[in-house]
Amino acid sequence: MAITGKLVVVCGGGSGIGKAMALHSVAQEAKVVVLDKDAVALKNIRKAHPEIITYELDVTDADQVYDIFTKVEQTNGPIYSLVHTAAIMPGGAFRQMGSQQINQIMSVNYQGMVNVTQTVLPFLLARNAGQLVVLGSVAGVLPLPHFGAYGASKSATNFYMQVLMAEHADSEIQFLLVCPAAVDTPLIDQATEHGPWFLRKQASGFRIASTDQIVKAIDKALQKKQKIIYPGDAWWIQLFYRWMPGFSRWMGQKLS
Numbered sequence: 001m002a003i004t005g006k007l008v009v010v011c012g013g014g015s016g017i018g019k020a021m022a023l024h025s026v027a028q029e030a031k032v033v034v035l036d037k038d039a040v041a042l043k044n045i046r047k048a049h050p051e052i053i054t055y056e057l058d059v060t061d062a063d064q065v066y067d068i069f070t071k072v073e074q075t076n077g078p079i080y081s082l083v084h085t086a087a088i089m090p091g092g093a094f095r096q097m098g099s100q101q102i103n104q105i106m107s108v109n110y111q112g113m114v115n116v117t118q119t120v121l122p123f124l125l126a127r128n129a130g131q132l133v134v135l136g137s138v139a140g141v142l143p144l145p146h147f148g149a150y151g152a153s154k155s156a157t158n159f160y161m162q163v164l165m166a167e168h169a170d171s172e173i174q175f176l177l178v179c180p181a182a183v184d185t186p187l188i189d190q191a192t193e194h195g196p197w198f199l200r201k202q203a204s205g206f207r208i209a210s211t212d213q214i215v216k217a218i219d220k221a222l223q224k225k226q227k228i229i230y231p232g233d234a235w236w237i238q239l240f241y242r243w244m245p246g247f248s249r250w251m252g253q254k255l256s
Contacts, residue, residue: 003030007077009069010034011059011116012086014041016185017135020211021083021218022052033072036086059086059112062119069119081131082120083218084113089150102149109153114160121164124173131174133218134161138179138234154179165227176221181234182208209233 008025012018014036025032026049035057036042042054053076057068073079087109090101113134124130139147140154161177168175209232217231230238 003028003081005029005031006080007031007033007072008081008083009072009079009120011057011082011084012036012135013083014038014045016085017180017183017211017214018083018085019045020215021085023049024215024219025081026051030081031076033076035068059115060107062115065115066119069116069123073123078127079120079123079130081133082116082124083133084116085135086112086116087135087153091146091150093146094148097149105149106153106156109150110156110160113157117160117164125168125171128172131176131222133176133178133222136161136177136179138181138230138237141179141238162228174222174225175227176218177228178214178218178221178231179228179234179238180209180214180217180231181237183214184208184210 003025008022008030010018010022010025010032013022013034015038018034018036019041022032022034022045031053032051033053033055034042034045035055037056037058039056042056045052046054055068055072058064069079088105090097090105094102117132117134120132124132134157136158137151137154139151140156140158142151144151158177158179161175165175165177214231217229221229
């Protein structure tokens with residue numbers, strides 16, 4: 001990414017892919033702002049990397065999102081790149097989950113992404129420049145038992161981003177939807193008790209991508225001006241589902 005000296009904002013940058021993207025951007029000599037709900041994670045980032053600017057943010061609060069991003073623009077300069085990774089990933093069968101928990105997953109993962117994207121988009125459109133990177137998931141493509149609430153939130157995210165890109169096909173803004181499979185982040189821990197079998201039994205040898213692999217895939221996709229990527233095993237998962245949906249659903253049931 002040609003981001004030297006430019007402002008990169010990572011939403012959900014306290015851990016996982018977001019943190020890896022923030023550190024990668026620092027290494028590229030960008031000016032980096034990290035947003036996260038986890039105050040302790042933000043404190044640790046500031047301690048280890050004083051050059052990173054942090055703000056505590058709850059993405060489900062649309063007013064707070066607007067206020068924080070307006071402050072970032074006014075205080076730290078024009079946002080060139082937004083990387084949105086904020087999410088939660090509890091697993092479980094629908095019968096085991098209350099409607100409140102299911103709605104919370106949708107509120108954080110989809111509505112939170114909408115709050116952030118709809119706030120930042122006008123800034124980028126006004127300059128007709130910049131990057132908007134959103135983490136979707138291949139879980140939003142393949143229906144997996146014990147992962148339905150998370151998958152539904154990511155399916156909505158995937159759909160939103162594809163329509164957003166179509167609506168701004170003539171724009172100079174780079175839009176990128178990233179749909180990985182399982183990634184080695186703290187989110188995995190949220191799904192190990194009640195989620196799909198392959199996450200509960202991750203020690204069994206099932207391949208899980210590293211955050212560095214995802215960061216490299218994002219960097220490469222931005223350089224090539226790609227719109228949607230399925231890093232690593234996610235490529236084969238979505239391909240099999242499109243070619244053989246019945247077989248893919250059967251496999252998904254076995255893995256779950």
